[in-house]
Amino acid sequence: MSEIVGNSGAKTPKKSRQQDPEGTKRNIIEVAMREFADNGLSGARIDEIAAKTNASKRMIYYYFGDKDGLYLRCLEEAYRVVRSGEVELSLDHLDPIDALRRLVEFTFEHHNSHPDFIRMVMIENIHHGMFLKRSATIQQLNVTAIDNLRQICRRGVEAGVFRQGIEALDLHWHISALCFFNVSNRATFARIFDKSMDSAEEQHRLRNQVVTMILRYAIEAEAMEQVAQ
Incomplete structure (x- = not known):
């Protein structure tokens, strides 16, 4: 453990990165995810990631094996965050x-x-889901997401407010498609139609429209009338 000298002249312990391996890994993943998102798998460089973290190239290889291993870990973390957020909603x-x-x-x-x-x-779609297929972690996270949505659908049918025959996977597809496009195609949409959808007001309006479309797909007509009132 190294020491630093405070204003009083007394030496105080300074925690080194080797003593906080989990923090170091989190830092690497956070920086690497931005690099992969900005430059893709082929364009991202371990040199650049190391330069922007508290870690060396050697440490990155020690923790993650190689660039592919680091990319996969970043992909797993990205899915873990969204699925953890869904669990924390406590929708039951x-x-x-x-x-x-x-x-x-x-x-x-x-x-x-x-x-x-x-x-x-x-x-990952550019790579045809090749890395995602390797990850049992991501597979399990997404199975849980569909199971939770299936439970919502089941409860809705039993309560007489959801129509029968809704497949949870289909519903997840529609929700994902509408919410995903809002981010993935925002730049091209704005260029083509000369209209930015970035403002808080526009995003609030679009979110409400997406909610309404999904509810209209799932809810029985009679129940939808009650919701609209």
Whole structure:
């Protein structure tokens, strides 16, 4: 443990990076995710990542093996964050309509505030999901997400407010598509139509529209009339 001299002249311990391996790994992943999101897997450089962290190249290779291993760990972290956020919503205590509404709101807001997640998913699609397929962690995280949505649908049907026959995976697809496009295609959409959708007012309006579209897809017509009133 090294020492530093304070204003009083007394020496105080200084925690080294070797004594906080988890903090060092978190720092590497945070910086690496931005590098991968900005430059893709092929364009990202370990030299650049090391220069922007508290770690050396040697330490990065020690923790993650190689650049592919670091990329996979960043991808797993990106999915872990969104799925952990869904769990923290604690939707079981809400009625099915409010639970679905809150889930859609969360997904829209999360994607909007985590553009690196969107870019990581886009990059992984360029690689045809090759790295995602390797990860049992991501597979399990997404199985849990579908199971939770399936429970919301089941409760909605039992309560007579959701129509029967909704596949949870289909519903997840529609929610993801609407929320994902809002970030992934924002730049091209703005250029093509000469209209920015970035403002807080525009994002609030779009979020409410997405919520309404998903609810109209899931809810029985009679129940939807009550929601609209």
